[in-house]
């Protein structure tokens with residue numbers, strides 16, 4: 001039985017390759033909720049890919065678009081949100097998301113993260129990096145303080161998308177039971 005507060009959003013944060021989009025989509029399907037991926041929404045609204053935004057404008061322009069989207073979708077109720085890995089760098093973004101629901105941070109080793117994103121969508125922050133695994137480590141070190149502020153910390157290493165989605169749902173159910181009693 002699902003006892004998770006239906007008004008609360010479920011927000012996934014974590015580095016690129018941590019599985020936010022795939023796991024978020026699966027959680028949404030399992031719970032019958034709407035799913036929003038902030039990067040895909042930015043691409044739809046701007047008519048450009050994230051890579052084009054970074055290349056034709058710059059990271060700051062991307063972060064401005066990201067902030068607008070996050071502010072707006074944090075007003076929604078009962079949805080599942082997958083953020084871009086750097087969305088929580090801005091404490092205001094984190095607070096908008098926090099006020100809207102539960103925040104779940106997803107983790108994996110840099111080697112696994114890199115394996116998962118290799119050959120997939122271009123990640124502008126890793127472009128032209130001689131050692132992308134080291135770059136991922138550095139990005140993680142800059143952000144780990146924010147990721148640690150999530151309500152739940154979930155390791156995705158060696159787990160399937162369904163396994164992690166089920167783990168997140170049981171953590172949320174457990175929390176809901178604790179709050180109820």
Ligand code: S3P
Pocket residue numbers: 014015016017020039050083084085086087123124125
């Ligand atoms: C970014 C991660 C990307 C995307 C952009 C910036 C980051 O999303 O938002 O390239 O700062 O870590 P994913 O985490 O989905 O790869």
